[in-house]
Every structure is written in structure tokens, then in C-alpha cells.
Amino acid sequence: MLYHLLYPLADTWSAFNVFRYITFRSMGALITAMVLMVIFGPWFINFLHRIKCGQYILSDVKAHAAKAGTPTMGGLMIMASLIVSLLLWADLSNSYIWQIVLVFVGYGLVGFWDDITKLRHHENKGISPRAKMGGLIVIACIAMALLYSDPSYSTNLSIPFSKEWAPDLGLLYIPFGILVMVSSANAVNLTDGLDGLAIGPTIVAGVVFAIFIYITGNIRLTQYLFLPYIPGMGEVTVFCAALIGASLGFLWFNAYPAQVFMGDVGSLSLGGTLGFLALLCKQEFLLAVVGGLFVVETLSVILQVSYFRWTGGKRIFRMAPLHHHFELKGIPESKIIIRFWITSIILGLVALSTIKLR
Secondary structure (H helix, E strand, C coil): CHHHHHHHHHHCCHHHHHHHCHHHHHHHHHHHHHHHHHHHHHHHHHHHHHCCCECCCCCCCHHHHHHCCCECCCHHHHHHHHHHHHHHHCCCCCHHHHHHHHHHHHHHHHHHHHHHHHHHHCCCCCCCHHHHHHHHHHHHHHHHHHHHCCCCCCCECCCCCCCCCCCECHHHHHHHHHHHHHHHHHHHHHHCCCCCCCHHHHHHHHHHHHHHHHHHCCHHHHHHHCCCCCCCHHHHHHHHHHHHHHHHHHHHHHCCCCCCCCHHHHHHHHHHHHHHHHHHCCCCCCHHHHCHHHHHHHHHHHHHHHHHHHHCCCCCCCCCCHHHHHHHCCCCHHHHHHHHHHHHHHHHHHHHHCCCCC
């Protein structure tokens, strides 16, 4: 709204010309989202306490017993601060902004449905896996249909470290994109098991994709760096900045020991959004690099379940996802979180290195 209200005044007052710059509005969106979280976070956490939105804790990890009753569904805080910030700073006439909002809010609603069901049953049993997966796929189908119908968007795949090979999937790009989004959402959801564990790598991924999104919308940079150019895509940088700001603000309360958990409403919305951002900036495979921590956590669950069934009860890890394995080995939770964050930062730097190494 600020963009639409103040930028037209640039002809009269030149100071308002700064609103034409995506970088300026991105910083404004980041700061706004973070400040909103920090200011209104305590009130919202108290509200969750009053309505008894306490997290159900699995008994498998005894060290987590003290976490029982900690408010969940903090992802609603992230959604609210991000949307308000976006409305203030983004160019709302940009179609890509509304596409990413569709994914963010849509996946958040599926997570909210799951969280509410868990609270009603007073146990860690939400909606059925089929219903959850169905909801995620429906949202992804709508998003991919809109993206595929965009004449400016290409169905070619971008391969990291390569500028020559870019296979065109054609119509198959739609199911591929759906797989990316749904997998990303579930990967973040599985990783969200320790205080601040999922939000830290999300911030790193948000920074990386903000850079790629900005480059993708700048024709000079794309020509210089041999990256695909998509007109108007740069505006999504404002969304990325708001996502980073909201996530930083949430980490203020979610850092160990957590005052609030994001719940599925947070993890699914953030995960699905990261997947869609990778598709928007044509860095589909790079998501597996910058989100390598999410990939490893997911693989640990797949390997554990597969090996358990194949061997008739044996396990590879003491518990899956992987962070619980380290917990049961006696490593303090705070140390696991910090080490995972460090790993995520390194992976983010590796992802950024592909900008020039192609």
C-alpha cells in the first residue's frame, strides 16, 4: 500500500522515488515483519496460552517432557506479520506476488487444519495423511497451473554448475513442480522437532532465494551470470525479505528454550513456499543444496522406516528424524541446533557459489 500510495508522488517530491527500488522496499518489508513479530509476539503467545493451544509431546524423548504445554501454532504469527508487511511494501499489481501468497496461505491453512485437529483430540494425531497430502497437492496444482500458463515462464530445468544443459520438460513440468513443493513442505515439517531447528535453515534459504529471485528479475544481471530472466520476478524479493524478517522475529521466541512452536501451520507454509521460490527463480535442483539439511532429515526417516520393515524390526538410527538420534546419544539440544544451523549456512554458501560456477 505504501508503494501504491507514495510512489506516484515521486513526480512532486523526489524523495519518494526510493519506492521504485526493490532493494529499498525489501529492507522495509524485512524490518517491518520483524518488528511486528517482536512487538505483538508476547501478546499472541499469551493468547495461545489462554485458549490452551499446548503442544503434545512424544514420550520417546524424555528430555522433551518439560516442553509439554508450550503453545503451538506460532506459524500464525509468521503468516500475519509477513502478509501485513507485504501489503505495505510490495507492488500488489505483480502477479507473482499473488501466486506466492496463494502457496504460503494455502499450505498454512492445511497446516492449521492439522494443528486444530490435534488440539481437539488432545494427542499428536491430526488429519489423516491422505487428507493432508491431498490438500497440499491441490494447492500445488493450482499454483503450477498459474505458473505454466505464464508466457514469460519457461519449463526448462536449470542445472547447477551448468549453463549449456537445460532440458525442457514441457507439460511434465507441472507434476515435477508439484513434487518439489509437496516434498519441500513435508521436509520442513519433519525437521521442526527442536527449538529453532527448522526456522534457522529457513532463514538461510530465504536469503539465498532472495538473491536468486532478485537476479532473475534483472535482465542485466541474468545476461552477465547466464541465469534465466523472467520479467517482473524481481518483485518477489520483497516477499523473500518479509519472510526473512518474520522468521527472524519468530526465532526471537522460538530459540532454545522455546516460548512457542510454529506447528504445522508454520512448517508446511514455510516449506511449500521455499519449494515454490525455487521454481519461480528456476533453481529447482538448487533447493536440494540450500535445503540440504531438510533433505537429510527426510532421508533419515525414509531409511529408518524402510530398514525397519525390511529387517523385521531393526533400526539404523536410534530414532528418526536424525536430530532425535543425536539427542538419544546424549548430545545437548542446544548444541545439535547450533551445529545444524552452521551446516545450513555452509550449504547456503555452496548454493550461492553456483551463481558464478556455471
